Amino acid sequence: MSLDLPGPQAVRKLQPGRLVIASHNPGKVREIRALLGPYGVEPVSAAELDLPEPEETGTTFVANAELKARQAADLSGLPALADDSGLCVEALGGDPGIFSARWAGENKDFAEAMRRVHAALEAAGPDAPRDAHFICALALAWPDGHVEWFEGRVDGTLVWPPRGDKGFGYDPMFQMEGMGRTFGEIDPDNKHGISHRAKAFEQLVKAVF
Numbered sequence: 001m002s003l004d005l006p007g008p009q010a011v012r013k014l015q016p017g018r019l020v021i022a023s024h025n026p027g028k029v030r031e032i033r034a035l036l037g038p039y040g041v042e043p044v045s046a047a048e049l050d051l052p053e054p055e056e057t058g059t060t061f062v063a064n065a066e067l068k069a070r071q072a073a074d075l076s077g078l079p080a081l082a083d084d085s086g087l088c089v090e091a092l093g094g095d096p097g098i099f100s101a102r103w104a105g106e107n108k109d110f111a112e113a114m115r116r117v118h119a120a121l122e123a124a125g126p127d128a129p130r131d132a133h134f135i136c137a138l139a140l141a142w143p144d145g146h147v148e149w150f151e152g153r154v155d156g157t158l159v160w161p162p163r164g165d166k167g168f169g170y171d172p173m174f175q176m177e178g179m180g181r182t183f184g185e186i187d188p189d190n191k192h193g194i195s196h197r198a199k200a201f202e203q204l205v206k207a208v209f
């Protein structure tokens with residue numbers, strides 16, 4: 001999958017003050033808080049503001065990140081940062097991709113979602129490559145309608161059975177290129193230095209702080 005962003009963007013700096021983390025996923029909110037730690041903004045989550053969870057009608061990670069950020073900025077009157085991310089499995093044509101959260105169902109059961117990915121890979125045949133990548137698209141929206149986008153990617157392979165309980169989502173079955181442990185087995189501080197989210201944040205930090 002390419003990392004095409006919507007186009008050249010004007011760079012606007014983010015001023016100190018409250019910043020909405022427009023996500024309803026506690027694992028993600030935790031990582032984003034840690035990644036924003038050094039930059040002097042006051043993160044406030046969608047849950048703390050009681051913001052509704054929008055329907056993700058976009059067909060790309062960037063479009064969904066933008067939709068979530070715009071809605072939160074509109075409703076809160078504050079700048080808002082959204083993350084749309086997912087696991088893309090090469091042998092599955094990029095699935096679950098933007099549907100990564102939806103594969104976990106209403107109950108957000110990622111043990112089940114990982115079994116689904118594993119079953120789909122088994123169905124693809126014994127020689128189906130285990131290559132996969134995580135994508136993270138970030139959108140930062142201001143109440144006046146200005147938006148900026150950033151993206152990061154990390155490549156790896158899928159393992160079975162899943163290992164580790166330190167991350168969230170599909171972390172226990174994803175092993176980054178060149179690493180012997182899954183994202184579920186490494187310390188959060190370590191993941192924050194290398195993940196798709198960390199890479200997207202590197203771009204964001206360069207541009208807006």
Ligand SMILES: O=c1nc[nH]c2c1ncn2[C@H]1C[C@H](O)[C@@H](COP(=O)(O)OP(=O)(O)OP(=O)(O)O)O1
Nearest residue numbers: 023024025083084085086087100101168169170171
């Ligand atoms: O670092 C990660 N480690 C493991 N799994 C991950 C990661 N990053 C995204 N993922 C998977 C699980 C997540 O549920 C889905 C994203 O779906 P996505 O719609 O962006 O997030 P979400 O619905 O969980 O929360 P929200 O939209 O409120 O931010 O991809």
Ligand SMILES: [Mg+2]
Nearest residue numbers: 024056084101
């Ligand atoms: Mg979502």
